[in-house]
Amino acid sequence: xxxxxxPNCGPRDQSEFVYGGEAHIARPTKSEDMTDAEWGEFxxxxxxxxxxxxxxxxxxxxxxxxxxxxxxxATDEIHAVYRIGEKPPKVDAxxxxxxxxxxxxxxxxxxxxxxxxxxxxxx
Amino acid sequence: xxxxxxxxxxxxxKPASAPDDLLHLSERAFDAKIVLRGTPDILGPALxxxxxxxxxxxxxxxxxxxxxxxxxxxxxxxxxxxxxxxxALLDALQAALDGAHVQIVNVSDYHTTLVLAGPKARETLxxxxxxxxxxRGFTVDQVAGTTFGHALGWLVQTADDEAEGGPVFEIxxxxxxxxxxxxxxxxxxxxxxxxESKPLSGELMEI
Numbered sequence: 001x002x003x004x005x006x007p008n009c010g011p012r013d014q015s016e017f018v019y020g021g022e023a024h025i026a027r028p029t030k031s032e033d034m035t036d037a038e039w040g041e042f043x044x045x046x047x048x049x050x051x052x053x054x055x056x057x058x059x060x061x062x063x064x065x066x067x068x069x070x071x072x073x074a075t076d077e078i079h080a081v082y083r084i085g086e087k088p089p090k091v092d093a094x095x096x097x098x099x100x101x102x103x104x105x106x107x108x109x110x111x112x113x114x115x116x117x118x119x120x121x122x123x
Numbered sequence: 124x125x126x127x128x129x130x131x132x133x134x135x136x137k138p139a140s141a142p143d144d145l146l147h148l149s150e151r152a153f154d155a156k157i158v159l160r161g162t163p164d165i166l167g168p169a170l171x172x173x174x175x176x177x178x179x180x181x182x183x184x185x186x187x188x189x190x191x192x193x194x195x196x197x198x199x200x201x202x203x204x205x206x207x208x209x210x211a212l213l214d215a216l217q218a219a220l221d222g223a224h225v226q227i228v229n230v231s232d233y234h235t236t237l238v239l240a241g242p243k244a245r246e247t248l249x250x251x252x253x254x255x256x257x258x259r260g261f262t263v264d265q266v267a268g269t270t271f272g273h274a275l276g277w278l279v280q281t282a283d284d285e286a287e288g289g290p291v292f293e294i295x296x297x298x299x300x301x302x303x304x305x306x307x308x309x310x311x312x313x314x315x316x317x318x319e320s321k322p323l324s325g326e327l328m329e330i
Contacts, residue, residue, distance in 0.1 A: 008181060008196060009267070013254075016269055063196035064196055
């Protein structure tokens with residue numbers, strides 16, 4: 001649980017908010033020309049970033065407005081909150097370091113990855 | 124003989140009080156409540172004319188002698204007025220805002236008002252809410268929409284902490300959540316000697 005600084009209401013508990021998924025995904029303008037694969041890409045495919053991630057949040061119990069947030073998904077540190085329609089601000093952050101010093105991608109279980117790398121090298 | 128046309132959601136509960144005037148909890152049903160959607164520059168002149176209230180700053184409310192205007196979001200405001208004035212208010216606002224890009228909805232029967240007054244009101248609310256309810260964090264005329272237990276509500280402080288009898292908070296809560304919230308508030312205040320609320324009739328609700 002963490003505190004989110006709503007741009008309209010000020011700092012509130014996370015339980016008042018609803019997660020809105022990845023931000024800055026523009027709806028296609030020429031949808032009639034799109035293939036099913038392109039539709040699937042737009043509807044379902046997300047980056048699943050570990051580290052700094054732009055995402056939408058909705059203040060469900062307060063102002064009931066969407067806003068954007070830059071959050072480190074590994075540490076839950078909130079780097080910036082900005083309004084819908086604005087570009088993500090530049091943040092000066094040491095990323096994607098995690099408290100345990102995990103790898104920047106994957107589960108963080110480095111032992112498994114090292115074993116896989118060895119297996120690939122040997123084959 | 125007059126027929127009762129409206130029954131408040133807490134008609135079956137008596138107002139509850141803790142000993143030594145530490146806390147008083149009661150319901151004030153049937154206030155006029157009107158939601159206004161629109162930008163403050165369009166709504167401002169009409170509300171000043173009809174209700175005599177200024178537009179509130181974000182998370183604040185303003186009052187006149189009979190009305191209170193709550194900020195709910197940058198383009199949404201809730202006007203409160205005395206009982207049975209909602210239709211007259213609605214007509215006056217619609218006349219004043221004729222043709223403007225606004226929405227005016229009578230929500231008098233959506234919500235009821237719980238009034239929580241007394242020196243222990245803050246501590247009682249703290250048992251149910253995640254808001255910063257320290258006297259420095261939540262001041263008179265401040266407004267916050269949040270959850271109290273499982274119930275959604277709008278909290279507004281209407282009397283200062285220094286006032287006679289302690290601070291007064293009003294919670295605007297959905298009609299159907301009012302019974303739950305009333306019971307939770309009496310339950311949260313049991314440390315101050317508040318008795319558990321028993322309904323005057325009907326089924327006993329155990330929480």
